[in-house]
Amino acid sequence: MNIQNMEVIILILLLGGGSFYMYTIFQHEEEFVPEPQVALEEEERIDLYTCQGVDTSDPEWKDKTILLDPGHMLFDGDEGFSNASNGFSESTMVREIAQSLSFSGSNFLGTRSLEKEEVASTNDRVQRILAQNPALIISFHVGEGENTLNAFVSSTSENIQESRKLACNIINAIIQNDELHNGNIEIEGRNVISLNPKFYNENDPEFILRTKKPAVLLEMGSINIARNENFLTSKLELGEAIYKGIGDYYE
Ligand SMILES: [Zn+2]
Secondary structure (H helix, E strand, C coil): CCHHHHHHHHHHHHHHHHHHHHHHHHHHHHCCCCCCCCCCCEEEECCCCCCCCCCCCCCCHHHCCEEEEECCCCCCCCCCCEECCCCEEHHHHHHHHHHHHHCCCCCEEECCCCCCCCCCCHHHHHHHHHHHCCCEEEEEEEECCCCEEEEEEECCCCCHHHHHHHHHHHHHHHHHCHHHHCCCCCCCEEEEEEECHHHCCCCCHHHHHHCCCCEEEEEEEECCCCHHHCHHHCHHHHHHHHHHHHHHHHC
């Protein structure tokens, strides 16, 4: 074999090796193509034990106002979902859950009365938020479908990391509370969903997420589950679980 042939063979080997190398790199990179980002709406199943994100630790949090927003009663007759067979009315259920949570500390206040069904318009609530300048806002709703925990946060808020972490801590605390599972239908799923509240109008529940504060809208369980199997009727335990979630957020 002469020198020229050797050169040709080496060249072929180099070209072949090079393209194989490029091919493996290409293959390798393919595995790491990130999930496409949806700008306005995304949904993810939350991992139970990892609420990562920003540092929100605050040993003084019990001195700071936390506004509880029981959904509905924006106008007369606005009771949200209802179920005649078990006698549930969403507006009453969420108010009683918020009231139960408020027993944990004097820093918990409502955007409407926590004692009785009393109309408070969206404007009333916005005024209360502005006057109270709360550290957090938590809005409560009940679903009508599957027995899930859905937490909605604003995708446009500068506090989206805080809101997501709060949602994660509260959901975890509810799922980890054994009393809530005792004899009740199991919670089937949990999601943190970000949405743009600018696409919602004044009488939509999501409107409240226009706030600049860290805020979560919790849609819990289902109005259509019987009274004796529905974790939403364990109001004291649910209040305690949500309180624990808030404490974890500030830890
Ligand atoms: Zn609702």
